[in-house]
Each structure stands twice: as C-alpha cells, then as structure tokens.
Amino acid sequence: MINCVIIDDEPLAREGIAKYVMEVDFLHLIDTCENPVELMKIMDQQHVDLLFLDIQTPKMNGIEFLKIVQKPPMVIITTAFPSYALEGFQLNVLDYLIKPITLDRFLRSVNKARDYHHLLTKAANHPGPGSAREEPPADYFFIKCGSKFEKIHFADILYVEGMQNYITIYTRKGKYVTLLYLKHLEENLDSSAFIRVHKSYIVSIDKIEAIEGNEIFIQSCRIPISRNYREQVIQRVVSNKLWDRIKFS
Structure with a gap:
C-alpha cells in the first residue's frame, strides 16, 4: 500500500x-x-x-x-x-x-x-544474515533518466563523472545522466572495485588500461587524477601488481 x-x-x-x-x-x-x-x-x-x-x-x-x-x-x-x-x-x-x-x-x-x-x-528489504533463503547482492541498480528508469550493471561501468547535483555514468553501452550526488553513488559502490581519482571522477579499477602522469586511460577516454588522490591511486591500482626487476631480484 x-x-x-x-x-x-x-x-x-x-x-x-x-x-x-x-x-x-x-x-x-x-x-x-x-x-x-x-x-x-x-x-x-x-x-x-x-x-x-x-x-x-x-x-x-x-x-x-x-x-x-x-x-x-x-x-x-x-x-x-x-x-x-x-x-x-x-x-x-x-x-x-x-x-x-x-x-x-x-x-x-x-x-x-x-x-x-x-x-x-x-x-530496502534484502534478507539479512542467517535468513533461510539469503539472496546474493544484486549486480545492478536503477537510475531515473528523465521519465525512464535505466538498469545499470556494475560490471558495465567504465567511470562516473559528477557535476554539481548531477552524475554521468559511462558504461560499455553508453552514458546515462541522472540527478544524484557523486558522493551518494560512491557510498553504494563496492570500494574494492571502484576508486575515487578526482573530486569529480570515480573509475572502475579493472577497466583502467594505463596511467600516465596525471591521467588514467580507459578505452579512448582520459580521466584526470587530482594531486590529492594520486598516491592512493598508484598504491591501490599499480603497486601490488607492478612487475619490475626489483620484484624479481
């Protein structure tokens, strides 16, 4: 009701x-x-x-x-x-x-x-721990774009750009604009799969193809890394996966 x-x-x-x-x-x-x-x-x-x-x-x-x-x-x-x-x-x-x-x-x-x-x-009503039939977490969510509800799969997200009280979600299928604060979206993303790289950008870690200087490359897109986030980005994205002579010496 x-x-x-x-x-x-x-x-x-x-x-x-x-x-x-x-x-x-x-x-x-x-x-x-x-x-x-x-x-x-x-x-x-x-x-x-x-x-x-x-x-x-x-x-x-x-x-x-x-x-x-x-x-x-x-x-x-x-x-x-x-x-x-x-x-x-x-x-x-x-x-x-x-x-x-x-x-x-x-x-x-x-x-x-x-x-x-x-x-x-x-x-709001996901079964809690210990439920007889606990459902796995949903791998998607919905956003409102104009008069339409769009289904977004987490695995399809490349990166997200925030601008004032709007966000643009860039996915493999296209981009979607909705009325939402970037901070609110960040709070509901898996922190092991996504990382904040700039006050206006969140990226999917496994979609990162390269990092050069203060830019992240995802497909044909260049996403800026701000000075405040650079050390965190390098540590989480690169350091543990970096192969070099020191690692094998």
Whole structure:
C-alpha cells in the first residue's frame, strides 16, 4: 500500500484527486492540505510515500518545498502551469500532470509510482544474515533518466563523472545522466572495485588500461587524477601488481 497526501489550495482540485485516489486499490490517502507548510507537519507524524503536489500554493510553493526538503517522498506534480515541467523534473519528480487531469492520465502516473515504489521496497528489504533463503547482492541498480528508469550493471561501468547535483555514468553501452550526488553513488559502490581519482571522477579499477602522469586511460577516454588522490591511486591500482626487476631480484 502506498501512503499518499494531496497538496492543493483549491478545494475542488483536492476533492477531484481524492476521488481518483479512491479508485486505486494500492493507494491510501492519509490526508489533504493547502500548502507544503501544512504538509511538513503531516510528514512529522506519519510515513508518506507519495505526494500529489500543486505548484502555486500559498506560504510556500511546491518548487520551493522540493528545493529545501531532504529525502522527499515520491512526487507527482499536479498543476495548471506547464512552464514548470523542466524545473520539476530537474528536482527528480516522478511525473508532471497538467490540470484538468483525466482519470486515464492519473492511472498511468500512479502505476509508474507503484513500479518505482516496488523497486525501492525491494532494495530496502534484502534478507539479512542467517535468513533461510539469503539472496546474493544484486549486480545492478536503477537510475531515473528523465521519465525512464535505466538498469545499470556494475560490471558495465567504465567511470562516473559528477557535476554539481548531477552524475554521468559511462558504461560499455553508453552514458546515462541522472540527478544524484557523486558522493551518494560512491557510498553504494563496492570500494574494492571502484576508486575515487578526482573530486569529480570515480573509475572502475579493472577497466583502467594505463596511467600516465596525471591521467588514467580507459578505452579512448582520459580521466584526470587530482594531486590529492594520486598516491592512493598508484598504491591501490599499480603497486601490488607492478612487475619490475626489483620484484624479481
């Protein structure tokens, strides 16, 4: 069951979305409110999975809320203003519904929310040590690229480049851009397989083909090594694997 809240300053709009929610068996409406300030009080008291968020609301608009809240629930924007679509997706909203919202469009949006919620729940519920049927760690993960969820296999990653709050993942199949901090990705990568070489770059160790000066070569790409990371890179990548006369003397 997905717990949701409707945020809209128009009573008729709240009522209309609430009726749609009642038509969907996997949605549970916790509450409705007029603005994000009221919403934050609700979130302090109850677990919320999904927001139907209007943009033009009093006290604080929906975009302002998304910029300040940490780890927001899934968000479906509901608005009469299509001009905010790009900014909304840059803030990682799940979907963007333009009023008047049809039931068909609403159902397509919440089905997307259900699929994403399933992925999040599955990732959070790996069986712990000692379970009767412990599953091996997943060899892949999903990221959101625009309106699409892309599956990334760890083994396919060549390197990752970070820029402000975006990252670009370069793989054998192509590159993928998503709204994510490089630090957050680094925390979820296997430290024995990946290494930070620069404040803006993480590379797959087994994809490194050569190191020259302050550059790493992966296929036709050159990735810079910063002065702060060079010693660590040489120690982990080269030193234990270096064959030279000293090693065999």
